[in-house]
Amino acid sequence: MKNFIPFWFLFFILFSAWAQSPKEFTTMGGFDFDEYQKTSFSNPAWDPFVREGFEAFDKNDLPTALEFLRKATNIGCQSPLVYVKLALAYEVQGGYYSAAQYYELASSQIKSIHPGHRYAESFDENYGRALYMMGQMDMAVPLLEKAALKNNTSPWVLQLLGQHALTRGDIQKASFYYEKLLATGGGQITYPEQLDLYLQLARSFANGKNTDKAIAYYESVLKLDPQNQEAAQFISSHKNTGNMDKVFEMMEKGK
Numbered sequence: 718m719k720n721f722i723p724f725w726f727l728f729f730i731l732f733s734a735w736a737q738s739p740k741e742f743t744t745m746g747g748f749d750f751d752e753y754q755k756t757s758f759s760n761p762a763w764d765p766f767v768r769e770g771f772e773a774f775d776k777n778d779l780p781t782a783l784e785f786l787r788k789a790t791n792i793g794c795q796s797p798l799v800y801v802k803l804a805l806a807y808e809v810q811g812g813y814y815s816a817a818q819y820y821e822l823a824s825s826q827i828k829s830i831h832p833g834h835r836y837a838e839s840f841d842e843n844y845g846r847a848l849y850m851m852g853q854m855d856m857a858v859p860l861l862e863k864a865a866l867k868n869n870t871s872p873w874v875l876q877l878l879g880q881h882a883l884t885r886g887d888i889q890k891a892s893f894y895y896e897k898l899l900a901t902g903g904g905q906i907t908y909p910e911q912l913d914l915y916l917q918l919a920r921s922f923a924n925g926k927n928t929d930k931a932i933a934y935y936e937s938v939l940k941l942d943p944q945n946q947e948a949a950q951f952i953s954s955h956k957n958t959g960n961m962d963k964v965f966e967m968m969e970k971g972k
Contacts, residue, residue: 747771749798756830758796763789767799779806797827801836804847813850820844838867842874849877865894872898872905879914888921892930912941919948928955 750771753759759767770785786803789796804819820843828837836843845860858881861874875898882891895914899906906914919934932955935948942948 749802752831752834753796753798756796758794758799760794763792763794766792767794767796770799771802774802774806779810782806795822797823797830798834798836801827801840801843804843808843808847808850813847816847817844817851817853820847839864842871845874854881865897868901870897870901872901875901883917883921888918888925888927891921892918908941912938912945915941916947919951923951932956 750768753767753771754764766785766789770782770789773779773781773785783803783806786799786806789799790803800819800823804816804823807813807819808816820840823836823840824844827834827840831837841860842864845857845864848854848857848860858878861878864870864874865878875894879891879894879898882888882894895918899911899914915934915937919931919938922928922930922934932952935951938945938948939952
């Protein structure tokens with residue numbers, strides 16, 4: 718089966734590192750520094766480096782952010798907030814290996830020390846994204862599956878997991894991810910992309926001999942594209958077959 722990866726999917730993978738906050742990503746440094754100072758990781762020896770790094774990060778000056786935050790970690794800072802900012806900065810610049818290393822350093826404490834923080838809420842998606850971009854699919858999928866359980870999952874996560882499930886022949890799981898994608902990501906999915914998703918699901922269920930499911934998805938195709946011949950022919954042929962089966966069944970009962 719053709720695995721169609723639409724433009725918006727690639728766009729979200731490349732740029733979702735900057736979409737951590739549902740409101741403002743680049744004006745949270747002051748809040749983050751205050752949050753950092755409440756923890757035992759704060760220390761006068763490296764606090765100035767952390768502050769400079771957070772401020773540079775907010776200004777999208779990533780080289781400067783990396784410089785100061787690395788200075789902080791080099792002399793002993795082990796804050797998960799610092800680790801995540803380092804990971805994001807490396808990731809946006811294409812340094813996925815370094816990003817994954819810092820995500821791993823943050824993984825054991827970011828959720829417990831900073832529950833509810835946007836970095837804790839988006840951690841599985843972020844770490845999974847970096848691993849995926851490294852080609853570490855086996856490690857990325859479990860994290861992305863956890864991220865997909867959230868209500869605000871990024872569309873690219875659902876698209877990727879749906880494609881992954883299809884390649885493994887798990888049509889039910891693919892249906893779950895694609896249905897959630899269509900329900901929650903509609904504003905970011907074009908008409909041709911919606912049509913392609915429904916066609917993929919319809920064909921998959923048809924190949925799996927689940928005619929009822931296939932018909933349901935082909936009917937969704939026709940709602941988007943009333944002239945779609947593939948959908949119309951499938952529905953027509955199988956509904957006619959179903960009617961004939963009922964006739965033969967009635968004839969058998971009448972004997």
